[in-house]
Amino acid sequence: MPAQSVARPVSNRTRDAILQAAYEEFTEHGPAGARVDRIATLAGCNKQRIYAYFKSKENLFAEVLREAHRRLGEAVPLPTDRAGLDEYVGAVFDFHLRDPSMVRLIAWEGLTFGDSPLPWRDERQAFYEDKIAALQRALGVDNAPAVAALLITLIGISSWPFVMPQQRNLLFIELRPEVTTLEALRASLNAFGRASIEAVASAPDDFPPGAARLLQG
Structure with missing residues (x-):
């Protein structure tokens, strides 16, 4: 007999509908401009x-951010080998090109909280620490600060053209x-990402870059 599909409980379907509606609302309007009544209507x-x-609306925004990170991680997992890492910036670029919602949500988060502590700081920090550890393993590098700087470089290179599409268009396209x-643009950014990876992989203890030369006089 063919396998029968299992219906998702109504409570879960309702929660999923709310989360999807909130994802769209927060992407478009940010946490300050989003309206719970519009989310309810859409859901x-x-x-x-x-x-x-x-x-609360803040908790709902946090859940939307978790979903955005989940989607990125599922579509473009951090590679575990050097060959994959060398193409990582291009892969993340492609993801944002298909769906710029992730960068919009992160931009809204930055505009809303600025330098203030994030309400979900510990959770996000643990997420990034896992990424740094995975990147260290992939590169065989023990220098966590250097790898953290590399990670933010790769994130910035791949995402900035979608955070500021007007600059992308005016400066390049x-x-x-x-x-x-x-x-x-994708090929150029991926090449910069590859060069950044090579710089850390080949001289992991030279952080900040050039520090080794300065110390040697």
Whole structure:
């Protein structure tokens, strides 16, 4: 007999619908501009059900951010070998090109909280520490600060053209449209990412870059 699909419980479907509606609302309007009543309308439920699941709009935004990181991690897992790492920036670039919601949500988070401690700081820090440890293993490098700097470099290289699409267009795409295409930008950024990886892999103790030469006089 063919396998029968198992229906998802109504409570889970409702929660999923709320989360998807919130994902769209926060991506478009940010945590300050998002409205719980619009989320409820899009999800097909009432506001009380949203608060029953998530307690507050801040908690709902945190859950949306978790979902955004989950989607990125599932679509573009951090490679475990050097060959994969050398193509990582291009792969993340492709992800953001397909779906810029992740960078919009992170930008909204930065605009909302700035330098203030994030309410979910410990959770996010643990997430990044796991990424740093995985990157250390992939490179065979023990210098955590150098690898942390590398990780933020790779994130910045791959995501900034989508955080600030106007700069991407004005500085590159519209400069010489017959040459400066998105494909050319992707190739250039991936090359910069590969060079950054090589710099850390080949001289892991030289952090900050050039410190070894300064110490040697």
